Amino acid sequence: MARPRKIRIEPAKKHKRGYDPKYCRMIVEYFDQPNYEETPVKITMKSGAVIEKVERKPAPPRHLTKFARSIGFNIDTLEIWAKKYAEFGQAWLSAKEMQKEQCNECAAMGLWNANFAMFYACNVTDMRDRRNVDLTSGGRAFAPTVSITAA
Secondary structure, three states, X not given: OOOOOOOOXXXXXXXXXXXXXXXXXXHHHHHOOOOEEEEEEEEEOOOOOEEEEEEEXXXXXXXXXXXXXXXXXXXXXXXXXXXXXXXXXXXXXXXXXXXXHHHHHHHHOXXXXXXXXXXXXXXXXXXXXXXXXXXXXXXXXXXXXXXXXXX
């Protein structure tokens, strides 16, 4: 019976480079893209008439994690930079706002499925589904009745 080989795990290499102010411009450029693409479409009817219309296709959702990977870092590093460097913090906030804009615009135009848009808004952005529950009776607040009985 053969003995199992030992696998040698190398320690993770540290990045030789760190924060660079150019990342501020890069993160804004990454998120500042059109939220949908318009394509002219010609439809030929049975009668032979040709109708031209514009079809809208949503752009893929943009994520902070994907941007972080594209520059060779992880999301935790970018969050640290956002707190440590004011200019990157501003660019980070702009990117998050553009994420919300994409979600709102694509959902409002019907380009995203409503359930996906709600999931994206609640899990990727800081938007939340809020429900207000009115605990009144005829406009008057009521106190819940609690009864305790001895066993």
